[in-house]
Amino acid sequence: MKKIQILIIEDNDDIRESTAEILELANYEVLQASNGRIGVELAGSHLPDLILCDIMMPELDGYGVLYLLNKNEQTAATPFIFLTAKAERLDMRKGMEMGADDYLTKPFDDVELMNAIESRLSKREKQQHFYSQSLEKLSALFSNSSGLQELEKIIAARKVRTIKKRQIVYYEGDNVSGVYLVMQGKVKTFKLSEDGRELLTGMYGHENYFGVTSLLLNAPYTETAEAMEDSTVCMLPKDLMEDLLNRYPDVARQFIEILSNNLQEKEEQLLQLAYHSVRKRMAEVLARLCKQEQEGTEMILRISRDNLAAMAGMATETVSRILSDFKDEGIIERKGSQIVILDQLRLQQMKN
Numbered sequence: 001m002k003k004i005q006i007l008i009i010e011d012n013d014d015i016r017e018s019t020a021e022i023l024e025l026a027n028y029e030v031l032q033a034s035n036g037r038i039g040v041e042l043a044g045s046h047l048p049d050l051i052l053c054d055i056m057m058p059e060l061d062g063y064g065v066l067y068l069l070n071k072n073e074q075t076a077a078t079p080f081i082f083l084t085a086k087a088e089r090l091d092m093r094k095g096m097e098m099g100a101d102d103y104l105t106k107p108f109d110d111v112e113l114m115n116a117i118e119s120r121l122s123k124r125e126k127q128q129h130f131y132s133q134s135l136e137k138l139s140a141l142f143s144n145s146s147g148l149q150e151l152e153k154i155i156a157a158r159k160v161r162t163i164k165k166r167q168i169v170y171y172e173g174d175n176v177s178g179v180y181l182v183m184q185g186k187v188k189t190f191k192l193s194e195d196g197r198e199l200l201t202g203m204y205g206h207e208n209y210f211g212v213t214s215l216l217l218n219a220p221y222t223e224t225a226e227a228m229e230d231s232t233v234c235m236l237p238k239d240l241m242e243d244l245l246n247r248y249p250d251v252a253r254q255f256i257e258i259l260s261n262n263l264q265e266k267e268e269q270l271l272q273l274a275y276h277s278v279r280k281r282m283a284e285v286l287a288r289l290c291k292q293e294q295e296g297t298e299m300i301l302r303i304s305r306d307n308l309a310a311m312a313g314m315a316t317e318t319v320s321r322i323l324s325d326f327k328d329e330g331i332i333e334r335k336g337s338q339i340v341i342l343d344q345l346r347l348q349q350m351k352n
Contacts, residue, residue, distance in 0.1 A: 002025060003028060003029040004028050004029065004049045004050070004115070004121065005028070005029040005030075005031065005046065005048040005049050005050075005051070006023055006029070006030055006031070006048055006049065006050050006051070006052065007030075007031040007032075007033065007034075007039065007042055007043055007046070007048040007051045007052070008020055008023075008030060008031070008032050008033070008052045008053075008059070008138045008214070009036060009038075009039030009051065009052065009053040009054060009062070009065060010032075010033075010034070010052070010053070010054045010057075010083060011031045011034055011057045011058060012053060013034070014226070014263060015054075015083070015106065016034070016188065017032075019052065019083075019113065022110050022113060022114075023098055023113075023117075026114060031046055031048060035057050035058050035059045035060065036053075036057050036058075036059055036061060036062065036064055037059045037060045038066040039051075039053065039060075039065055040060065040065055040068050040069065042246075043069055043072075043075050043078070043160055044075060047074055047075065047078070048078065048081070049076065049078070049121065050079045050080075050081070050117060050120060050121060051069070051078055051080050051081070052077070052081050052083055052117075053065050053066070053080065053081070053082055053083060053350060054082075054083045054084065055071060055082055055083075055084040055095075056084075056085075062082055062084070062095075063094065063095070063098060066080060066095070066098050066099060066100060069083075070098070070099050070164045070237075073333065074143060075188055076099075079101050079120040079121065079123070080099065080100050080101050080118060081100070081101060081102045081103070081116055081117070082095050082100050082102070082103050082104070083104050083108075084103060084104075084105060084106065084166060085097055085105070085106045088114070094193070099161070099235070101120050101123075101161070101162075102116050102119070102120060104116055111233060111335065116154070122150065123160070123162060125289065135264065144333060156193070160183065160232055160233075160234055160236065161188075161229045161232065161233050161235065162192025162230070162231070162232050163185075163230070163231050163232075163233060164196050164230055165227055165229050165230050165231075166226060166227065167226065167227050168224065168225070168226050169187060169225040169226065169227065169233065170211070170219070170221050170224070170225050171223060171224050172191065172192075172220075172221055172223055172224045173220050173221065174220060174221050175220055175221075176214040176215055176218065176219065176238055177235065177238055177246065177270075178211065178215065178235045178236050178237040178238045178240075178241060179209055179210070179211045179212050179215045179235075179236050179238075179241055179255075180209065180210050180211050180212070180225070180233045180234070180236070181207070181208075181209055181229060181233065181234045181236065182204050182205060182206060182207065182208050182209075182232075182233055182336075183206070183207075183230070183232045183233060183234055184206060184231055184232040184296065185205075185206075185227060185229050185230055185231025185233075186203060186204065186205050186226055186227070186228040186229050186230060186231060186309065187203075187204045187210060187226065187227055187228060187231055188200055188203045188225070188228050189201050189202040189203075189210060189223040189224065189225050189309075190223060190224055190226070190310055191223055191224070192224075193224075198306070198309075198310040198312075199310055200310035201209040201266060201269075201315060202223070202224050202262065202265070202266075202314070203228070203311070205288075206321075208352050209223070209255075209258055210225060212255055212258050212259050212262065213241075213259055213262065215238060215241060215255075216255065216256070216259060218242075218279060227304075229302075234270055239308065243287075275352075276352055277352050278312070278314050278318055278322060279350065280328075280350050280351065280352045281312045281313065281314065281327070282308070282312050282319065283326075283346075283348075283350035284312075284315075284347075284350070285308060285311045285312045286347050287344065287347040287348050288338070289301050290341055290344050290347070299340070299341040299344065300335075300338050300339070300340050301339040301340075301341065302337065302338055302343075303339070304337065305319045305320060305323075308323075314350075330342060330343065331343045331346050331347060
C-alpha cells in the first residue's frame with residue numbers, strides 16, 4: 001500500500017528535520033524543502049497528499065507558495081497547513097482567504113501536528129462526496145449548457161473549505177476573489193449600520209451561490225459573509241469564472257438570473273421594512289425561512305434571536321416579545337434555541 005506523502009517547506013533546519021522525523025515515525029513518506037521555490041518545484045513534480053509550509057522564508061514566502069500552488073490545477077486542491085510563529089488575526093485571515101486549510105503556531109507538539117494532519121486528510125476523503133453534490137446542482141442549473149463541462153472542471157479542481165460557526169468568509173470592502181457555492185451548512189451576508197446594528201441581507205444554504213453581485217460587477221464585496229453554523233463552501237476563482245462567463249453566454253445568463261432573484265428578494269425586504277408592522281415583518285421572515293427548508297406540517301428553524309432581528313430590522317427585545325405572542329397564539333413553539341412552526345398558513349396570511 002502506497003504511503004501518504006507529506007511535503008514540509010521550512011527554512012529552519014531543526015524544525016524541518018524534527019517534524020519530518022515525527023511524521024516518518026507515524027509511517028508517512030516525507031519530502032523536505034528548505035525554501036519556498038524548492039517547495040513549489042517538489043509539489044509540482046511529486047504531487048504530495050498534504051503540504052506543511054512556513055510563512056516567513058527566503059526566496060519565496062509561504063503566501064507566494066500558496067498562490068503558485070493554487071494556480072496549478074494539479075496542486076490547487078492539495079490540503080495546505082501553514083506553520084507560523086505569528087498568530088495575529090490579520091495573518092490568519094490572509095492565509096485562509098488565499099485557501100489555506102489550517103494553521104499550526106510554532107512551537108507545536110507532536111499531538112497538535114498529528115491531529116491537524118489527520119483532520120485535513122480525513123476531510124479530503126469527503127471532498128468527492130461534496131464535489132458530486134455540487135456537480136448535481138450544476139447539472140440542473142446549467143442543463144443544455146455548452147459551458148457545463150468547463151464549470152465542472154473548475155469545481156473539481158478547487159479545494160473544499162470548511163468554515164466554523166461565526167467565521168468570516170469575507171468582509172465588506174474586500175476585493176472580490178470569486179463566487180462561493182455552499183455545499184453544506186448556512187452562510188449569511190449582512191451590512192452594519194453606523195450605530196453598529198446588523199442588517200441581514202441574505203441567507204444561503206445547500207447549493208446556493210453568494211458573492212455573485214460583486215463578481216459580475218467586478219467590484220469589492222458590498223456585504224460581510226459569515227457562517228451561521230459549521231459549513232463547507234467551494235470558492236470559484238474570479239479569473240476562471242470571468243473567462244467562463246465571457247466564453248459561454250448561456251452560463252452568464254444563468255448567473256444573471258441568480259443575481260436577479262437575489263435583487264428581487266432584497267427589494268421585497270426593503271418594502272417590508274418600509275410599510276409592514278413589526279408583527280407582520282416577523283411573520284414574513286419566519287415564512288421565508290420555512291420556504292428555504294424542506295416542506296412539512298411541522299417546521300423546525302435553528303436561528304438565533306440576533307439573526308431574526310437582523311433579518312426583520314428590529315431590536316432583539318421586539319423579536320422576543322413577538323415570538324412570545326406567536327407562541328401564545330399557537331403559531332409556534334419554542335424548544336430551547338429552536339423555533340417549531342406549527343401553522344405556516346397563519347404566518348403567510350398575517351395581517352399588517
